[in-house]
Amino acid sequence: MPAISPDTVVSPLPNARKKHQSVWQLAVRRFMKNKLAVVGLITLFLIVLISVAAPFIATYDPNKPDIYNIDGEPDDQHLLGTDDVGRDVFARLLYGGRISLLVGLVSSIMIVLIGGFLGAIAGYYGKWIDSLIMRMVDILLVLPTLLLMLFVVTIMQKTTIWSLIAVFGLTSWPVTARLVRGEVLSIREREYVLSAKAIGCSDLRIIMKHVLPNVLPTIIVNATLLMATMILAESGLSYLGFGVAPEITPTWGNMLHAASNVTVLTDQPWLWIPPGLMVVLTVLSINFIGDGLRDAFDIKSTRR
């Protein structure tokens, strides 16, 4: 270690930035060594790719019924057959991925924004703000999230993609808020925050520059795992018939809803097994990625 020269004392910034970068580089290197995580990343990339490229892969319109070809079995025209109004199941599977992934991505971002914001101000300001937010968390956590979602969805007359995302965001933020609050509480007491305060930094600047970068790894891991949970939630609610209506747009969840019909369940497995497997595959790869990120950032694991 070199002796401290006046130079380093005057300009600690370049040094700090270098170190800051290396934390992330270290994380990337550790992540890349984790085989399951890399496999998960590649699989998820492929799933996103075929969903985005759906118009180029699918040869049929996913929403166009063909009354002359209802309940068709899989053949070389319709790879996965047709459903009860004659829509091509393969095309619906590809397009359905778009919605399921979109719902998962947008709602997990929304949850992280709401939960992160509330958790950060609760942890940073403490006092009555903290008590108020944490009581809200306690109350929302009493009911299982799926039941809470179900209750809120009932009061809506028609579920659309965006109302579904809103419901997910409004019901699922408490766990994230609690997580972020805990992190912020411990960061708030560190010396660098104290010195930032001493030289007169505003609260906003301290939160943005000193607190947030340190909470980011936790938030990233949480957001990843939330995306998996939200895709599961979409499929569950849609299976019960409370998700986005199949006429509006196909999702993996509302395709699975077909299996609530016993004839479909027993005689037409090609209608419901493929979307189910896509959900499993997507959630599995996201979970692998999330676990890899957690190890890479060296965050203590919690019960899951």
Next chain:
Amino acid sequence: MGKYILRRLLGMIPVLFIISVLLFSLVQAVPGDAFTQQLNPHVDHKYIEEMREKFGLDKSPIEQYFIWLKNFMQGEFGISFKNKLPVSELISDRVGNTVFLAVITLIITYLLAIPIGIYSANRPYTLMDNTITTFSFIGLSLPTFFGALLAIYIFSFNLEWFPSSGTMTAGAGYTGFRLLLDKLHHVILPATTLAVLSVASYTRYIRSSVLEAKRQDYVRTAYAKGLPRKVVMRKHVLRNALMPLITFFGLDLGSLFAGAVLTETVFTWPGLGRLIFESTVNRDYPVMMACYMIIAISILLGNLIADILYSKADPRVRYD
């Protein structure tokens, strides 16, 4: 301890009050009421008015809430809009089934997860351990209802090993031991599919917990003073590693009543979860309110039991 429990019980009252206000206002936010859908030229307008009056829907929302609250405190959960039966009757018909399913699920979970988790932790990063880890991940990623659908497709319809719905063979008139066997035969499939998720998460938890306990200094000390491996495992490693499970037991106990909306729906299992699904479809708010409140109460009590059990098991934790 008694004081602590009392304080916690009193603390539940405001939480439950706020939850009930929250749920009640959500119900009120819905345009129209349970009888709006029945409004059509074929139904006498007077009849609808009468029904509204009968269920107290003509009063102001605040008045309605306090009437509901007063009745709820007296154990009167109201009358179902849908089939005009007392809600308490509907619920007591279902609770037994949900508890039976949940208890069998818990038994399966503990029987599988504890040995698998310990086995895995004793051979970390071997082929067997990696296989178990991968399967746990699959278990965590499998939507429970999709697992249930697959189970029905494979084990009920193709192999015909287990029935796909109900809690017992209708009209068979079994009694005693034969009835128990019949019920077990029906519960195995839903319980196993429900257990997949919890086995996966418990296995992962136990594995990392045991691994961590094995790294502790007191374990090395125990080996150093010459204790045999079995004794070290039983007395030092497992005792410490499995202690948190007691907390989980309390939490699981609390969520017993929360039921499994999805699994019960797939298997048409007449439990609380299925009742919640049915009442949600029919917008049968008295039933929904009662179910959600019972679930909230049981979860709060479960949290309390978890904390009490933990302080009993771990002398380092004290409440006063």
